[in-house]
Amino acid sequence: MWDKIKDFASEFFVTGDPLILGAQVSIGLTLIAIIFTLTYFKKWRWLWTEWLTSVDHKKIGIMYIIASILMLFRGGVDALLMRVQLAAPELEFLHADHYNAIFTTHGVIMILFMAMPLMFGLFNIVVPLQIGARDVAFPFLNSLSFWMFFFGAMLFNVSFIIGGSPDAGWLAYPPLSGLLGSPGVGQDFYIWGIQISGIGSLATGINFVVTILKMRAPGMKLMQMPMFTWSVLSSCVTIMFAFPILTVTLFLLFLDRYLGAHFFTLDGGGNPMMYINLIWMWGHPEVYIVILPAFGIFSEIVSTFSKKRLFGYKSMVFALMSISFFSFFTWAHHFFTMGSGANVNAFFAVTTMLIAIPTGVKVFNWLFTMYRGKLSFPTPMLWTIAFIPCFVVGGMTGVMLSVAPADFQFHNSYFLIAHFHQVLIGGVVFGYFAGLYYWWPKMFGFRLHEGLGKWAFWLWNIGFYVCFMPQYALGLMGMTRRFNEYNFDMGWQPLNVVSTVGAFLMGLAFIFQVWQIAHSIKFLKKETSGDAWDGRTLEWSIPSPAPLYNFARLPQVTSQDDWWEKKQRRARGEAELPEVAAADQAPLEPIHMPRNSGIPFIMSFSWFVAGFGFVWDWKWMIVVGLAGVIISMLARSFSYDTDYYIPVDEVKRTEAAARGAH
Amino acid sequence: MAHAYQSHAGAHGHSAHGSHDGHHGHDHHDQEEMKTFGFWLFLITDVILFGTLFATFMVLRLNTAGGPTGAELIELPGIIASTFILLTSSFTSGVALLEMNRGNKKGLILWLIITALLGASFIYLEVTEFIHLVHEGATIGTSAYWSAFFTLVGTHGLHVTVGLVWMTALILQLRRRGITPVTKRKVNIISLYWHFLDVVWIFVFTIVYLMGVM
Ligand code: HEM
Ligand SMILES: [Cu+2]
Numbered sequence: 001m002w003d004k005i006k007d008f009a010s011e012f013f014v015t016g017d018p019l020i021l022g023a024q025v026s027i028g029l030t031l032i033a034i035i036f037t038l039t040y041f042k043k044w045r046w047l048w049t050e051w052l053t054s055v056d057h058k059k060i061g062i063m064y065i066i067a068s069i070l071m072l073f074r075g076g077v078d079a080l081l082m083r084v085q086l087a088a089p090e091l092e093f094l095h096a097d098h099y100n101a102i103f104t105t106h107g108v109i110m111i112l113f114m115a116m117p118l119m120f121g122l123f124n125i126v127v128p129l130q131i132g133a134r135d136v137a138f139p140f141l142n143s144l145s146f147w148m149f150f151f152g153a154m155l156f157n158v159s160f161i162i163g164g165s166p167d168a169g170w171l172a173y174p175p176l177s178g179l180l181g182s183p184g185v186g187q188d189f190y191i192w193g194i195q196i197s198g199i200g201s202l203a204t205g206i207n208f209v210v211t212i213l214k215m216r217a218p219g220m221k222l223m224q225m226p227m228f229t230w231s232v233l234s235s236c237v238t239i240m241f242a243f244p245i246l247t248v249t250l251f252l253l254f255l256d257r258y259l260g261a262h263f264f265t266l267d268g269g270g271n272p273m274m275y276i277n278l279i280w281m282w283g284h285p286e287v288y289i290v291i292l293p294a295f296g297i298f299s300e301i302v303s304t305f306s307k308k309r310l311f312g313y314k315s316m317v318f319a320l321m322s323i324s325f326f327s328f329f330t331w332a333h334h335f336f337t338m339g340s341g342a343n344v345n346a347f348f349a350v351t352t353m354l355i356a357i358p359t360g361v362k363v364f365n366w367l368f369t370m371y372r373g374k375l376s377f378p379t380p381m382l383w384t385i386a387f388i389p390c391f392v393v394g395g396m397t398g399v400m401l402s403v404a405p406a407d408f409q410f411h412n413s414y415f416l417i418a419h420f421h422q423v424l425i426g427g428v429v430f431g432y433f434a435g436l437y438y439w440w441p442k443m444f445g446f447r448l449h450e451g452l453g454k455w456a457f458w459l460w461n462i463g464f465y466v467c468f469m470p471q472y473a474l475g476l477m478g479m480t481r482r483f484n485e486y487n488f489d490m491g492w493q494p495l496n497v498v499s500t501v502g503a504f505l506m507g508l509a510f511i512f513q514v515w516q517i518a519h520s521i522k523f524l525k526k527e528t529s530g531d532a533w534d535g536r537t538l539e540w541s542i543p544s545p546a547p548l549y550n551f552a553r554l555p556q557v558t559s560q561d562d563w564w565e566k567k568q569r570r571a572r573g574e575a576e577l578p579e580v581a582a583a584d585q586a587p588l589e590p591i592h593m594p595r596n597s598g599i600p601f602i603m604s605f606s607w608f609v610a611g612f613g614f615v616w617d618w619k620w621m622i623v624v625g626l627a628g629v630i631i632s633m634l635a636r637s638f639s640y641d642t643d644y645y646i647p648v649d650e651v652k653r654t655e656a657a658a659r660g661a662h
Numbered sequence: 663m664a665h666a667y668q669s670h671a672g673a674h675g676h677s678a679h680g681s682h683d684g685h686h687g688h689d690h691h692d693q694e695e696m697k698t699f700g701f702w703l704f705l706i707t708d709v710i711l712f713g714t715l716f717a718t719f720m721v722l723r724l725n726t727a728g729g730p731t732g733a734e735l736i737e738l739p740g741i742i743a744s745t746f747i748l749l750t751s752s753f754t755s756g757v758a759l760l761e762m763n764r765g766n767k768k769g770l771i772l773w774l775i776i777t778a779l780l781g782a783s784f785i786y787l788e789v790t791e792f793i794h795l796v797h798e799g800a801t802i803g804t805s806a807y808w809s810a811f812f813t814l815v816g817t818h819g820l821h822v823t824v825g826l827v828w829m830t831a832l833i834l835q836l837r838r839r840g841i842t843p844v845t846k847r848k849v850n851i852i853s854l855y856w857h858f859l860d861v862v863w864i865f866v867f868t869i870v871y872l873m874g875v876m
Contacts, residue, residue: 157801206703212694240703252718255813260803262727263718263813269725269806273762630827637831639846642669 013373014164017098019081022163053596055139060146061124062443065436067150068117071109072510074157078106078365080507083467087500089488099484100167101186112194113153115424116292118432120149122293123232126435127208129539129546130226132217132555137210139594141640143198145207147604151196155611159189163615166190172253172280174264174272179257185615188257194602195250198243205239208232216585217538219557223317226537227303227310228435231296234320235289238327242285251277258614264458273338280331288327291423292320294431295362302366302437303532305381306373309561312365319358326355339409345404352402359395363388366475372489379453383434386461390426392444394419398471412482415475418468425464433460441532445545447525452516459509467502468494504630523639530658536564543658549591549646552655556583566595590645590653597642603632606613680721694847701835705858706822712862715814726778730743735798737796741871745863746803748822751780752860755853762849762867767840770849771833774874775803777856778829781822783835787832818866830835 006117007342014020038044051059082102085094094102128136136142159165168177175181177190212233216225226234243514254277255261262268303310310316332348340348366388377385397419401410408417441447445584474495479486531540538555539546541563556579559565569576576584610625612618755777763770792812795801802812829852836845 067772138700161771202707206700206707209703210696210700215700240707241710244707245714246713248718255802261809261813262725262803262806263722263809267727268803268809269722269727270809271725271806274721278714279720367804386805469864632832634827637828640839 012162014161019098020161027161039600048598049596051408052601053143053598054057055144055596055600056135057124057128057139057592058443060142061121061126062195063146063203063557064117064121064124068114068121070116071117073444075106075109075114076507076510077592078102078109079291080219080503082106083500083503084262085484086482086486086496088497089486089490091303091485094484096484100482101160101165101278101467103155103482104167104172104190104625105165106191108156108166110424110512111154111170111290112197113149113156113258115432116197116434117149117153119235119290119293120201122435122439123204123208123236123295123561123593124430125601126439127229127232127544128215129442129550130229130294131212131215131220131398132538132551132557133211133215134550134554135215136207136593138207140597140600140636141203141207143597144600144603145204147600148200148203149197150193150605151604151608152193152200152611154193155608155615156189156193159193163189171283173251173279174256174275175266177253178265179260180265187428188254188615189504191250191254191257192614195247195254196607196611198246200604202238202243202247205236208236209240212236217555218549219561223314224560224562227299227313227316228293228296228537230317231294231299231320232322233447235238235292238285238289238292238324240536241281241328242289245278248496249275249282252278254310254614257360260616268327271284276335276338277331280334281328284331284334285327287420287423289433290428291325292385292427292437295320297431297435297438298364298366298387300537301380301384301434301562301644302369302591304438304535305376305378305384306370306540307534308369308373310365311368311371312361313362313560316365319361322358323355326358332335333402333407335406337411342404349402349404349495353399356395356399363392370565378437379448379450379457380434380533382437382454382457383430383437386457387426387430387434390422390430390439392428394422397422397478408468409650410475412480413475414471416478417481421468421471430460438533439539441527442539442544445527446520447517447527447532448520451524452519456509456512456516459505459512463505463507464500465502466505467499470499474499482567490585496587532565534567536561538563541566547654547658548591549651549654552588552591552651553583553586555579588648590647591651592643592645595641599632603629606632645655679770694843697847697853698851701854705854708858712814712817712865715810716777716865719810719814719870722806722810726808726846727805729805729808730800732807732870735795735800736871736875737794738871738875740787740791741763741867744784744791745867747786747787748860748863751777751784752857754780755856759849759853762841762846765841767836770841771836774829774833774836774849778826778833781829781856785819785822785826788815792816815866818859818862821862825855827854828855842867844860 009464051063054060081094082099085091085099124136124142128134161183166177166182166189168182168187168190172187172190177187180239212229245549252261252263256263256265256270262270264270264272266272273287273537299310299316329351330348332344333352336345338453366384377379397415401416401419402405437453439446472491477490477492477495479490479492527544530543532544534542538557542551542554555562558577558580566576566580575581606625608625609628610622611625613621613625754773758770758773758777761773795808800808802809832845832848832852835848839845
């Protein structure tokens with residue numbers, strides 16, 4: 001009996017690696033600490049009613065952001081471990097298996113569990129406020145999306161201490177990810193973790209498309225929407241078309257592994273190349289899904305801190321939409337070297353280069369917006385400025401990669417690694433940081449310490465270039481990716497050392513950011529005006545943080561940058577436009593709001609249980625999990641009392657409290 | 663444009679209680695409309711999902727790896743029968759909608775029950791077909807062709823099954839609550855879903871069965 005338990009435990013838990021043991025212990029201690037604190041301060045009920053069951057888009061947004069910052073930490077630790085291993089030749093720090101697991105989880109976590117939720121967090125916080133809405137279109141679904149993401153991410157993350165991490169690369173090419181190449185459970189954690197959170201992402205895509213198309217404030221025409229909202233729309237449309245492909249692809253891989261199907265196996269007529277096509281038909285649009293909102297953020301920030309209307313609004317909209325369209329016709333540039341033939345390669349090379357055109361248009365629009373503007377440079381603007389050269393270089397190396405014959409040289413080398421980190425860190429991460437700094441006062445009602453923010457900014461930037469510029473050179477020198485060890489005589493050591501130093505600078509930058517947040521909470525500088533940056537769009541017209549219902553009266557919109565125009569009219573002492581005045585003075589009405597619900601949490605947790613059952617092939621657990629899912633769905637279908645009204649008195653009281661402060 | 667949570671009058675400015683079917687005319691109308699629109703978008707994503715499965719089937723349709731082919735094992739008459747049944751159920755779901763629009767709750771429920779029964783017979787026939795194929799030696803693991811076959815046809819079957827559970831739940835709600843703006847929207851959506859599955863089946867029938875077997 002005892003032996004049996006021991007056998008099971010050693011298969012179930014990952015053992016034998018001191019690094020992982022250390023992590024296990026610290027995770028255990030952290031969990032105990034959290035449970036203890038919540039119990040000691042009697043906060044369980046508060047946690048459940050205020051947060052876990054909340055359908056308020058602002059709270060959901062904050063939960064997304066917290067989760068993604070935790071994931072940034074985990075993905076960052078993975079990155080530093082890899083860079084330590086590569087700093088010197090023939091180092092015995094991480095062994096090949098462990099290294100494989102780490103680069104796989106690093107990639108998955110950074111793109112799917114860090115960038116995506118950070119993006120969704122900003123969508124949630126900003127979009128309804130920017131379009132003058134009281135919520136998203138489907139608040140219940142919104143909460144479900146969050147919990148699906150969260151439990152998907154958790155399922156993926158536990159693989160590291162339970163069962164073993166996946167190690168077939170972040171896109172899990174078969175046959176390596178097939179049953180013969182990866183017999184352990186790590187790959188199953190990969191499939192189910194991503195699948196569950198992917199369904200959440202798909203739902204978010206639909207939710208925001210409906211929100212933006214149907215819930216804008218009275219008077220706001222499509223061509224008056226703030227540019228961030230446009231970028232969210234283009235990103236969400238892309239999600240709608242790309243994510244179903246991912247769902248199918250992972251499902252087919254699951255069938256191969258679980259039921260012995262032959263989609264991607266080398267025997268039985270399967271075709272591994274089909275997986276590579278399918279995964280990139282999702283994967284390439286996916287990189288645009290995460291970059292497009294960053295473009296929107298930069299547009300907002302540039303015009304706010306130049307005190308000018310965005311230059312070339314229409315061309316910006318056109319560029320966003322054409323990028324999301326073209327992103328579906330470039331996928332094969334990820335495997336020019338895998339025998340598609342000259343004509344196919346030529347087609348995909350040209351489509352790839354085409355995307356550089358609308359991207360270039362945007363860069364010029366930002367520059368022209370700044371030209372002759374009244375510029376100021378608080379942290380959000382600094383990130384925006386830093387992004388421009390970084391993205392231009394990343395775009396150019398992308399075009400170099402898209403030259404099919406040349407790609408035979410660059411493919412799978414460190415040149416490629418440097419390229420995609422340049423666009424992903426310089427574009428996506430810098431972009432979302434800019435957004436986070438910009439909307440922080442709106443989210444939390446206090447300001448972040450600028451000095452510490454500047455330290456973080458410079459460390460990130462310097463660290464970035466120190467880390468990745470040498471990698472272009474290393475790539476050209478022949479260093480290929482996914483190496484865990486190299487010999488002394490390669491001559492790669494000096495550049496690798498530099499690169500590792502850069503990585504640690506970025507790690508230090510992250511610490512500065514955490515410090516910045518902690519410091520700002522401690523020496524709270526309340527943001528009382530609601531309009532922290534003298535902004536241009538509707539979110540700045542209401543108190544910070546926004547009340548539960550956002551807008552006591554829905555605003556009447558008459559122009560692009562409506563809030564700015566309104567402030568200008570007031571400053572000039574002009575009378576309000578009659579329709580605006582009417583909307584402003586209309587009597588308050590009871591506000592229709594959705595009720596909180598525990599179903600999204602329970603349903604997503606049931607998916608987690610079912611997923612865990614599939615991973616270990618425990619049939620009873622699969623049944624329990626799926627039953628939970630079905631019961632949750634029916635419970636929702638049968639519940640009719642899902643909303644309520646906030647009475648006028650309460651709205652009045654809230655408004656007086658929020659506005660009374662200044 | 664619809665403004666979902668814009669409330670429309672002190673008239674229904676009541677407190678947190680009571681069910682909201684029906685008495686908030688305009689307000690709910692907008693929300694119901696928005697849900698229908700959201701469902702259309704969901705259908706687009708489902709089209710992509712099936713499109714990907716069809717593409718997979720097309721790529722793998724000749725890869726039988728020396729095993730049995732579809733033409734050898736599939737019996738068309740049964741498939742034609744189930745096609746006929748599913749098409750009829752699409753028609754009956756349309757009749758249900760007509761009854762609903764005439765405000766006839768009994769008729770609505772009756773035609774939904776007929777639709778569900780037809781759907782259930784379709785699933786019964788599909789399961790019988792699968793069992794038959796497995797007996798003849800074609801399983802999901804036999805070859806890439808059969809993997810693609812079972813996955814594509816099975817995914818459609820799974821969609822129909824989900825529709826059946828959903829329809830049953832809806833029939834129960836209709837009995838309890840009658841025809842309200844909310845149940846009306848739900849019936850509209852499920853009939854949309856049902857027609858959609860019919861259209862997908864026509865493609866399955868043509869591409870998998872007719873082109874593959876004849
Ligand atoms: C001007 C635009 C861009 C061009 C022309 C471009 C071109 C390319 C090409 C041709 C490759 C494949 C190289 C190879 O495997 O040998 C590639 C890889 C990659 N790109 Fe880009 N790219 C652009 C923008 C972006 C953006 C905006 C992102 C992300 C936000 C991105 C992320 C990636 C990633 C993650 C890979 C590596 C995938 C892997 O093999 O694991 N790229 N890019
Ligand atoms: Cu690509």
